[in-house]
Amino acid sequence: xxxxxxxxxxxxxxxxxxxxxxxxxxxxxxxxxxxxxxxxxxxxxxxxxxxxxxxxxxxxxxxxxxxxxxxxxxxxxxxxx
Amino acid sequence: xxxxxxxxxxxxxxxxxxxxxxxxxxxxxxxxxxxxxxxxxxxxxxxxxxxxxxxxxxxxxxxxxxxxxxxxxxxxxxxxxxxxxxxxxxxxxxxxxxxxxxxxxxxxxxxxxxxxxxxxxxxxxxxxxxxxxxxxx
Numbered sequence: 001x002x003x004x005x006x007x008x009x010x011x012x013x014x015x016x017x018x019x020x021x022x023x024x025x026x027x028x029x030x031x032x033x034x035x036x037x038x039x040x041x042x043x044x045x046x047x048x049x050x051x052x053x054x055x056x057x058x059x060x061x062x063x064x065x066x067x068x069x070x071x072x073x074x075x076x077x078x079x080x081x
Numbered sequence: 082x083x084x085x086x087x088x089x090x091x092x093x094x095x096x097x098x099x100x101x102x103x104x105x106x107x108x109x110x111x112x113x114x115x116x117x118x119x120x121x122x123x124x125x126x127x128x129x130x131x132x133x134x135x136x137x138x139x140x141x142x143x144x145x146x147x148x149x150x151x152x153x154x155x156x157x158x159x160x161x162x163x164x165x166x167x168x169x170x171x172x173x174x175x176x177x178x179x180x181x182x183x184x185x186x187x188x189x190x191x192x193x194x195x196x197x198x199x200x201x202x203x204x205x206x207x208x209x210x211x212x213x214x215x216x217x218x
Contacts, residue, residue: 007183007191011123047184049206051198053131058151059202073127075195076187080212081180 002067004036006043006074015039019067033067040065040074047077124188131194146193148200160196163189166214167196179211 002019005012015036021029044050044063052060053071066072129137132146140146140162147170150156158179159168166178183195199207 005127007124007127007185007187007195009120009186009188011120011188012127012191049199049203051202059198061202073194073198075191075198076183076185078181078183078195078199078207078210080210081182 002033002036002069002071004039004072004074006039006048007076012073013039017067022067036067036072037065040072043074043076048074049077050074118188121188121190124190124194128190128194131197140193146197148197150204151201152204158196158200160193160200162193164192167211175216177216178214179208180214181207181211 002017004015006014015032017032017036018026018029022033040050050062050065051073052062052066052069053073054060055070059073062069062072128140132140136146144162145168146160146162148158148160150158153171155172157170159170159175161167164182166180168175169177169179181196181199183192187195196207
């Protein structure tokens with residue numbers, strides 16, 4: 001299962017998808033991945049930074065949506081306080 | 082003094098006392114109320130998914146999370162559990178304070194995750210964004 005987590009004032013909003021079902025052409029999985037891609041692009045356009053998280057590995061900054069990632073976290077743009 | 086006057090004065094006294102201590106009570110219990118909100122609960126879920134048990138204990142008991150610098154061996158970033166400056170520790174001494182915040186208001190636990198991810202995966206950008214205050218003592 002893949003998961004996109006978007007940080008917001010509500011905590012984190014999540015979209016999940018099943019990579020295996022996606023490969024089988026499952027329409028729900030396809031819709032979920034399209035939604036995740038749309039949210040990813042929308043948040044990136046607002047200046048969010050995306051991190052790919054895989055168990056046992058350090059977090060990795062990514063520029064493009066990766067459906068093979070186990071988890072992607074989007075954090076909002078930061079500024080000096 | 083009549084009995085009624087005495088009762089009114091006693092009641093007023095209790096009201097004044099309650100008003101005086103209510104800010105202190107609020108300060109003590111505020112973190113618990115905040116942690117009951119759905120947003121904080123969700124953010125805490127993400128935080129606990131990303132931290133090791135040792136890091137969770139450090140955050141709870143010491144009030145900060147230490148994130149080692151990926152680029153400098155002797156440097157550690159001390160991220161507070163609640164809002165505040167991130168301390169930069171080098172060779173055991175605080176050398177700098179950093180102020181970095183998200184443009185959008187986030188639950189405290191999400192802010193800790195944000196600092197951790199940015200330091201671990203994007204340290205250079207993180208330092209570029211931060212306002213830096215050198216520690217002179």
